[in-house]
Amino acid sequence: MSSLSKRLSGKTILITGASSGIGRSTALEFARSSPDSLRLILAARRLDSLKTLASDIGTEVGNGVQCLPLQLDMSKHDDIVSAIQNLPAEWKNIDVLVNNAGLVKGVAKAPEINAADIDVMFATNVTGLITMTQEVMKIMTKRGESGQGDIIMIGSIAGREGYPGGSIYCATKAAVRTFTDALRRELIATRIRVMEIDPGQVETEFSLVRFGGDKDKADAVYKGVEPLTPDDIAEVIVFTAGRRENVVIADTLIFPNHQAAATVMHRKS
Ligand SMILES: NC(=O)c1ccc[n+]([C@@H]2O[C@H](COP(=O)([O-])OP(=O)(O)OC[C@H]3O[C@@H](n4cnc5c(N)ncnc54)[C@H](OP(=O)(O)O)[C@@H]3O)[C@@H](O)[C@H]2O)c1
Numbered sequence: 329m330s331s332l333s334k335r336l337s338g339k340t341i342l343i344t345g346a347s348s349g350i351g352r353s354t355a356l357e358f359a360r361s362s363p364d365s366l367r368l369i370l371a372a373r374r375l376d377s378l379k380t381l382a383s384d385i386g387t388e389v390g391n392g393v394q395c396l397p398l399q400l401d402m403s404k405h406d407d408i409v410s411a412i413q414n415l416p417a418e419w420k421n422i423d424v425l426v427n428n429a430g431l432v433k434g435v436a437k438a439p440e441i442n443a444a445d446i447d448v449m450f451a452t453n454v455t456g457l458i459t460m461t462q463e464v465m466k467i468m469t470k471r472g473e474s475g476q477g478d479i480i481m482i483g484s485i486a487g488r489e490g491y492p493g494g495s496i497y498c499a500t501k502a503a504v505r506t507f508t509d510a511l512r513r514e515l516i517a518t519r520i521r522v523m524e525i526d527p528g529q530v531e532t533e534f535s536l537v538r539f540g541g542d543k544d545k546a547d548a549v550y551k552g553v554e555p556l557t558p559d560d561i562a563e564v565i566v567f568t569a570g571r572r573e574n575v576v577i578a579d580t581l582i583f584p585n586h587q588a589a590a591t592v593m594h595r596k597s
Contacts (some may be wrong), residue, residue, distance in 0.1 A: 329364075332570035336362035340369065341569075342422050344402055344460060345429030347372035349532025350482060352381055353562035354426055355395075356388070361566050363389035367396070369419060371411070372429065375399040402429045402456035403448060412463040421471075424569050425464045427457045428482040430500075432538045435493035446496050453500035457481070458507060468520050475518035478569050481508045482561075483526040485581065491590040498590075501526075512578065521576045523568055528583035529593070531555040552595035556584045 329337075341358055345351035347370075355368050368385070370378045378397035385393055396419050400411050430453045433445035461479060468477035486494055487501030505524065512522040535546035561582065568577040586594040 333362045335570050338365045339423040340367040340421050341424040342369040343426040344371045346370035347374040347377035350558045350561045351428040353558035354565050355381055357562040357566045359385045359389045359393040364392040366393045369396045369398055371398040371400045373401050403451035405459050408459045409463055422464050422467050424478040426480045432497040437493055449496050449500050454503045472519055475520050478521045481524045483524045485526055485528045485590050489590050523577055525564055525580045527561050528587045529555040530558055530561055532558050553586050553593055554584055
C-alpha cells in the first residue's frame with residue numbers, strides 16, 4: 329500500500345460539485361487511491377448523476393469505498409446548514425472538505441451584467457463555499473487536541489487576474505482566495521490544513537453552463553488548444569490531501585501547456 333493510500337484510509341471526504349467535471353473526477357481519484365476504506369459524500373443538485381457516480385465507483389473499486397449521494401443547492405444557506413447537521417452519525421466526522429462546486433454565467437461586461445447572474449455566482453461560489461466551510465469547521469475544530477482536517481478550495485486563475493467578460497466570476501474567485509488566506513491565518517494554532525488549488529483552463533461542463541447550454545459556443549472555447557482534463561486537477565487534489573499532516577500544499581496554480589495567464593493562450597489555427 330502506498331503512503332498516500334495509508335494516509336487517506338478510513339477518511340470521510342465531502343466533495344461539493346461531484347456530479348460533473350473536476351468534482352466527479354476527484355471522487356473517482358480518491359476511490360482509486362484508497363479503495364480499501366473510504367467514505368465519500370458526493371454533493372450537488374443533480375441527484376441522478378451522483379447516484380450514477382456512486383454506482384460507477386462501486387463497480388470500479390468494490391465495497392471498500394462507501395458513497396453517500398447528497399442532493400444540495402450550494403446557493404441556499406439554510407440547505408447547507410441542515411444538510412451537514414442532518415448527516416447520518418457515521419457520515420458526520422468529515423476529515424476532508426473539497427469546496428469545488430462553482431459556476432460562471434455569461435460573458436457580459438459592465439454595465440450590462442444580468443443581476444440574477446451576479447447573484448447566483450456570488451451565492452454559489454462565495455457565500456455557499458463560506459457557509460459550507462463554517463459548518464464543516466464546527467466538526468473539524470472538535471477533532472484532536474486543537475482541531476484537525478483538510479479544507480481544499482478550488483479557486484481559479486480567474487481569482488488572480490481579472491479578464492474582460494469575466495469580471496463577476498473573477499471577483500468571486502478572488503473572494504475565495506482572500507477568504508482562504510485569512511482562514512489559514514485564523515487556524516494557525518490548529519492542525520486544520522487550509523489549501524487552495526487554482527486551475528487554468530479545464531474542459532468540463534463549465535463552458536456549457538457559461539453559455540446556457542449552447543454547445544457550439546462552449547466547443548469554440550477549446551478550439552485549437554489542449555485544455556487540462558478534470559482528471560489532471562483531481563490528481564493534484566488527491567495528492568494534496570494525501571501528504572503527511574505537517575505538509576501543507578497551501579497554494580497551487582495549474583495550467584495546460586498552451587496557457588500562461590487567464591487570457592494568454594497559444595491557439596493553433
Ligand atoms: N473548467 C475550468 O476551466 C475551471 C477553471 C478554474 C476553476 N474551475 C472551478 O472548478 C470548479 C468545478 O468546475 P468544473 O470545471 O468541474 O465545472 P462543471 O463540470 O460545470 O461542474 C460544476 C459542479 O458544480 C456544481 N454546482 C454548480 N452550481 C451548484 C449549486 N448551486 N449547488 C450545488 N452544486 C452546484 C455542479 O453540480 P449540479 O449542477 O449538479 O448542481 C457541478 O457538479 C468550479 O468551482 C470552477 O469555478 C474550473
